[in-house]
Amino acid sequence: MSGSAEEDRGESFVAHLVELRGRLLRAVVTVMLVFAALMPFAQQLYTQFAQPLLNVLPAGGEIIAIDPASPFFAPLKLAFVTALVISMPMVIYQLWAFVAPGLYRHEQRLARPLLVSASLLFYLGCAFAWFFVLPTVFGFLTAMTPDGVAMKTDIAKYLDFVLVIFIAFGFCFEVPVAVVIVRTLGWLSDEQLREARPYVIVGAFVIAAILTPPDVVSQLMLAIPMCLLYEVGLIAARSLPHSKTDAEDASND
Numbered sequence: 001m002s003g004s005a006e007e008d009r010g011e012s013f014v015a016h017l018v019e020l021r022g023r024l025l026r027a028v029v030t031v032m033l034v035f036a037a038l039m040p041f042a043q044q045l046y047t048q049f050a051q052p053l054l055n056v057l058p059a060g061g062e063i064i065a066i067d068p069a070s071p072f073f074a075p076l077k078l079a080f081v082t083a084l085v086i087s088m089p090m091v092i093y094q095l096w097a098f099v100a101p102g103l104y105r106h107e108q109r110l111a112r113p114l115l116v117s118a119s120l121l122f123y124l125g126c127a128f129a130w131f132f133v134l135p136t137v138f139g140f141l142t143a144m145t146p147d148g149v150a151m152k153t154d155i156a157k158y159l160d161f162v163l164v165i166f167i168a169f170g171f172c173f174e175v176p177v178a179v180v181i182v183r184t185l186g187w188l189s190d191e192q193l194r195e196a197r198p199y200v201i202v203g204a205f206v207i208a209a210i211l212t213p214p215d216v217v218s219q220l221m222l223a224i225p226m227c228l229l230y231e232v233g234l235i236a237a238r239s240l241p242h243s244k245t246d247a248e249d250a251s252n253d
Helices: 002-049 070-102 105-143 155-172 175-184 190-195 197-211 216-237 244-252
Strands: none
Touching: 002 070, 002 155, 070 105, 070 155, 105 155, 105 175, 105 216, 155 197, 155 216, 175 190, 175 216, 190 216, 197 216
16 A cells, blocks of 8 residues: 555656646747747847937947957847747746646635736836836936046946846836735735835835946836835735635635
């Protein structure tokens, strides 16, 4: 009996590993296919990517390449990151399909909208950074450039700078999802979350100071939305059960 049980557990573990490998393989293939489709347009993609800085540079301003290989590798790096962002829904779906069978029904019903919301909020954070933050930050930095100093940014440094901005805003826009999870799991009550507002505000400005460039404009443009999104998370969390028992009761109802 014990030997048979151990064999069943071993077979089940191997089956899970095989399924995980298949799910990961599908996700990787999706990313690589999108990357392959973007590779011929990598140079044009980088040209568009550089517009937020080029639009605010004075006449004759340009982006330069210090490393001889940068004009080749920087656009490819951008194309890969873009492919990863475009493929993220497929990657998340594959991870969800692997995890979902092990979840309770009420957990599945809660996880689906959270995954969709997390994806949309990440894209919203990137869009906010592209359309509002980058033009404002580059305009501010260009205006602060001393007379007689030519602002010439390296192609690779510019890419790293903007990608950090995208990642920072994309993940920080996940605040409502984090609040909903904390409230639903019963880690903190509504009252405790409301009392935590002063700490959240301080934490938002600390995070903004760490993740953004050392200028006040970008820090404010990250910290203020985080505080507002915390309030959005509080509003969304009030309509959801906060413990496993409540969730099961709501599912049965």
